[in-house]
Amino acid sequence: MRGRILLFSLMAVVQLGALAWMIRDHEQVLEKGRVFHFRTAPIDPRDPFRGEYVVLDFAAEDGDWPLPDSSALEAFALLAEDSAGYATIVALRMEPPPDGTDHLRVTFNSWGGDTVHRVQLPFDRFYLEEGDGAITEQLLQPVWEEDTLVQPLPAHAVVRVYKGEAVIEDLVVDGRSIHAWLNEVAPTSP
Amino acid sequence: MRDPRLSDALPELVREGLLEPAQADRIRVRYGLLEGRSGSAMMLVLSIVGSLLVGLGIILIVAHNWDDLPRSARTMLAFVPVLLGQALVGVALFRKQGNVAWREGSALLLSTGILASVALISQIYHIHGELQGYLLLCSALILPLLYLPGSVLVTLGYLVLVLWQGVLVRTDGFFTPQFPWGMLVLLLASVPAYVLHARRNGDSLGFWWHSLLLAITLGVAAQLFHRDWELPHLVVLLFLAAAYTVVPWLHPGRALRTWPWALVGGSTILVVLFAFSFRPLWEELLRETMLGWRKDVLPLGTSMVVSITALVLAHRHRRPFERWPYPEALLLFLVCLGVGIASPALAAVLMNLALLVVGVLTMRQGLQQGSLKRMNLGLLVVSLTILLRFFDTDLSFVLRGLVFIAVGLAFLFMNLRMLRQQKRDAHAG
Numbered sequence: 001m002r003g004r005i006l007l008f009s010l011m012a013v014v015q016l017g018a019l020a021w022m023i024r025d026h027e028q029v030l031e032k033g034r035v036f037h038f039r040t041a042p043i044d045p046r047d048p049f050r051g052e053y054v055v056l057d058f059a060a061e062d063g064d065w066p067l068p069d070s071s072a073l074e075a076f077a078l079l080a081e082d083s084a085g086y087a088t089i090v091a092l093r094m095e096p097p098p099d100g101t102d103h104l105r106v107t108f109n110s111w112g113g114d115t116v117h118r119v120q121l122p123f124d125r126f127y128l129e130e131g132d133g134a135i136t137e138q139l140l141q142p143v144w145e146e147d148t149l150v151q152p153l154p155a156h157a158v159v160r161v162y163k164g165e166a167v168i169e170d171l172v173v174d175g176r177s178i179h180a181w182l183n184e185v186a187p188t189s190p
Numbered sequence: 191m192r193d194p195r196l197s198d199a200l201p202e203l204v205r206e207g208l209l210e211p212a213q214a215d216r217i218r219v220r221y222g223l224l225e226g227r228s229g230s231a232m233m234l235v236l237s238i239v240g241s242l243l244v245g246l247g248i249i250l251i252v253a254h255n256w257d258d259l260p261r262s263a264r265t266m267l268a269f270v271p272v273l274l275g276q277a278l279v280g281v282a283l284f285r286k287q288g289n290v291a292w293r294e295g296s297a298l299l300l301s302t303g304i305l306a307s308v309a310l311i312s313q314i315y316h317i318h319g320e321l322q323g324y325l326l327l328c329s330a331l332i333l334p335l336l337y338l339p340g341s342v343l344v345t346l347g348y349l350v351l352v353l354w355q356g357v358l359v360r361t362d363g364f365f366t367p368q369f370p371w372g373m374l375v376l377l378l379a380s381v382p383a384y385v386l387h388a389r390r391n392g393d394s395l396g397f398w399w400h401s402l403l404l405a406i407t408l409g410v411a412a413q414l415f416h417r418d419w420e421l422p423h424l425v426v427l428l429f430l431a432a433a434y435t436v437v438p439w440l441h442p443g444r445a446l447r448t449w450p451w452a453l454v455g456g457s458t459i460l461v462v463l464f465a466f467s468f469r470p471l472w473e474e475l476l477r478e479t480m481l482g483w484r485k486d487v488l489p490l491g492t493s494m495v496v497s498i499t500a501l502v503l504a505h506r507h508r509r510p511f512e513r514w515p516y517p518e519a520l521l522l523f524l525v526c527l528g529v530g531i532a533s534p535a536l537a538a539v540l541m542n543l544a545l546l547v548v549g550v551l552t553m554r555q556g557l558q559q560g561s562l563k564r565m566n567l568g569l570l571v572v573s574l575t576i577l578l579r580f581f582d583t584d585l586s587f588v589l590r591g592l593v594f595i596a597v598g599l600a601f602l603f604m605n606l607r608m609l610r611q612q613k614r615d616a617h618a619g
Contacts, residue, residue, distance in 0.1 A: 001284075004338070008283055011334040012276045018331055019272065019307055023265055026315035053316075127313040168316040 029167040033160030034102055036079060036087035038121070040157050040171070052133040053125040054171070056157055065092045065116045077106045077119060079161065086156060092116060102161050123159065126171050132182050139173060139181060196221060237295030238343060245302025261314060268310040275300025283339050297341030301348075304331045320362065325355035326372045333376060336383040342396035345383060349403040352376045353410060360414040369415055377411055380404075392446035402450035405434060409454060415489035421475055422483035424462070425527070426490045426497070431458035432520040433497035436504035438513075456516045460571065463519060463548070466526070467541045467575060468582055472534035514564075515551040519544065545575040553604075560615070562608055569604055573597040 039059040068075050075092040079102040082088050089106075097103055106119040128136060140155055153174040160167050171178040200217060203209040209217075248271050259267070278296035286292035305328050311317070312324065329351045335344045356373030384404055387397055412430060416423055434455025437448045465471055483490055501517065511518055522544035530537030553568025555561075576597065580590055 004283060007334075007338055008280060011338055012280075014334070015272055015276070015304060015331050016269065018327070019269060019311060022308070022311045022315075022317075023268070026311075026317070027265075030315075053313075123316065123318045125318050126316050 025165065026167045029160050029162040029165045030169065033162035033165075033167065035169070036081070036102070036159050036161055037085060037156040037172075038087045038159055040155050052130050053127040054133055054136050056124055056126055056168075056171075058121055058157070060087050060089055061119050061121055062117065063089060063119075065089065065119075067114050067116050068092050068094045070114070073109070074105060074107045075119075076103045076164065077121075078103050087159070089119065092119070096164055103164055104161060104166055105164055121166075123157075123166050123168050126157065126168055126178075128178070128182070135182060136171075136178060237291035238298060241295040241298040241302070245299055245306070248302060248306045264310065264314050268307050268314065271303030271306040271310075272300065273303075275303035279335070279339060293339045294341050294343050297335045297339055297344045298347075301332050301335060301344050304328055320358065322355050322358040322362065325351050325358070326376075329355060329376050330372075333379055336380055337386070340383070340386070342387070342400065345380065345387070346399055346403050348380065349377075349407045352380070353407045356411055356414055367417055370411070373411060373414070377407060388441075388444075388446050392444065394447070398447040398450060401448050402454070405437075405451045405454040409434070409458070412489065412493050415486070417485045418483070420483060421527075422490060423486065424475070425524075426493050428459060428462060428520050428523055429497035429501075430493050431455040431462075432517045433500035435459070435514065435516040436501060436508060439504035439508040440500060442507045452514065452516070456514060459516050459519050459523075460548075463523065463541060463545050464574065464578065466523070467538060467545055467578060469535050469538040472530045472537045476530060476534060511551060514555065515548050519548050522547070542575055542579070546572055549575060557608065560608070560612060562605065565604060565608055566601070569601055573600070 038056075040056045072094065075094055076096050077089040078091045078093060078097060080088055080090045092106070092108075093103075105122055108116045108119040140153060143152060155171065155173045157168050158170040158172060160169055173181055196217070200209070200214045204211055204214050275296065278292075279300050282289065282292040282296040308324060308328055308331070312319075329348060332344065332348050332351070335341055336348060352373050356370035356377075359368050359370040359373065362368060381404075384400060387400055391397055409430065413427070432455065435452045437451035437455075438446075441448065466475075504517075508517075523541075526537045526540045526544060529540055549568045549571030551568070552571060553565050556563070556565025556568055576593060579585075580593075585593075
């Protein structure tokens with residue numbers, strides 16, 4: 001019986017500990033992380049377990065960076081801000097910067113060349129209440145204007161970055177939080 | 191094995207003096223009816239359905255997402271499903287020992303609680319990542335429940351999650367193959383639970399399902415570590431399938447419900463044999479460079495060693511062609527393969543003959559054992575072998591019609607004959 005109690009306690013601690021670890025990691029980033037604004041254009045998929053979210057496609061993911069290692073599929077992206085205050089990636093490195101420059105681990109496909117044209121940032125989804133995903137997508141649906149696809153309202157994600165980890169804090173559309181927009185456009189069903 | 195009609199009939203038989211109370215008790219022990227006193231079958235079903243509904247309800251509520259609540263409140267709420275499940279598992283372990291309904295219901299609730307809690311934290315912190323990462327973490331946290339309290343339903347669900355995760359990982363990186371090592375570790379970690387289940391309750395319906403899911407999951411997992419797919423991969427797959435069909439001979443003297451291994455292995459062999467009854471497949475297979483196996487030496491070698499070990503071990507207890515001819519079908523395929531190198535067309539002809547042999551042998555064994563299912567399977571193999579030739583031969587519609595009529599009549603005749611035989615045997619008995 002004592003052995004069973006011990007094993008049960010161990011199982012309970014591991015299960016709760018894993019959840020607590022997930023929370024601690026992300027809370028730390030939210031508390032201590034520096035804020036970056038990533039310009040974005042969302043679309044609306046659904047996860048069978050985790051509910052509704054919008055996938056975020058960031059402008060900072062496109063660029064031309066020299067490939068740090070021909071066989072690499074991931075690297076550390078050094079972050080900076082452009083003149084408008086939006087986040088950009090200035091370089092890719094194989095090691096995290098020793099001087100504490102804000103950075104993120106990114107993945108990419110080099111397709112055999114010596115330049116990387118697109119990277120995947122380690123955050124790409126923003127969860128919303130059920131039904132809000134479709135409304136958000138509608139709100140930010142790009143439209144054609146004289147042969148050019150433009151987004152009607154500018155949007156960016158507010159992301160906290162700390163020691164290479166990142167957590168999305170908010171999605172801002174035309175200067176206002178998406179939650180404020182959703183409350184105004186269509187109150188969520190009870 | 192448990193039969194509710196038996197549990198109703200036993201007290202009646204004791205009252206009528208046809209059975210002694212001690213004999214009735216021995217029958218109850220034999221069919222596991224005493225277990226029913228601590229948790230009846232109805233209780234078990236209700237607890238499982240109830241737990242599933244509560245668990246799914248929690249997941250649906252979580253999927254709704256509560257943006258109105260502050261983050262701290264949502265973080266606290268994330269622990270509730272797991273704490274609730276753990277409390278109930280604790281009660282099942284220490285207060286309701288031996289109660290199957292409590293064991294299954296509480297473990298099921300904790301499993302769905304884990305799925306819900308991890309999902310909730312993912313929502314709160316907008317955690318990125320594909321579904322496979324979520325499934326991997328949840329499976330790892332559910333794993334202890336296979337042993338403590340040892341729930342059968344959670345084990346089945348766990349195997350489905352692990353299989354799902356592995357297939358997602360392997361099919362995700364098309365250009366840069368990713369192998370599901372996490373799946374392999376989780377799958378191997380569940381094998382001792384299978385052995386324990388066999389020792390404790392190897393003749394139960396739950397063990398039958400456990401065998402089926404483990405056979406499918408292990409079989410699929412063995413294919414997920416290949417970089418290429420060529421002739422050697424097919425041969426190894428057939429060896430593995432043949433090894434599956436001899437699993438019932440790996441536990442001589444112990445009545446375990448391991449028949450699903452033979453079911454999965456036999457089905458795989460039949461599908462491959464039917465596919466290779468077409469000539470173009472032989473031509474395609476033998477045209478390949480056949481060098482891909484060098485990249486897959488480790489997975490192919492492991493499968494081969496395991497398969498040959500199982501076949502050798504079973505050979506000590508099984509006579510050739512005993513119960514079913516599927517292990518021998520492997521040899522027939524290898525003969526066809528040898529011929530196919532010289533002439534693919536001849537290999538296809540031989541494969542058709544091999545299928546007819548397998549079908550006739552299965553039918554004969556069905557007739558000898560009085561098994562309608564097996565006899566019909568044999569008949570189906572023979573009929574399908576003939577009917578499939580419609581696709582690669584130019585037969586007239588009249589001839590095709592006559593073949594259909596002949597096959598239909600054969601099914602009717604054989605089934606009627608078997609039913610009459612069974613009736614005669616029953617009267618004679």
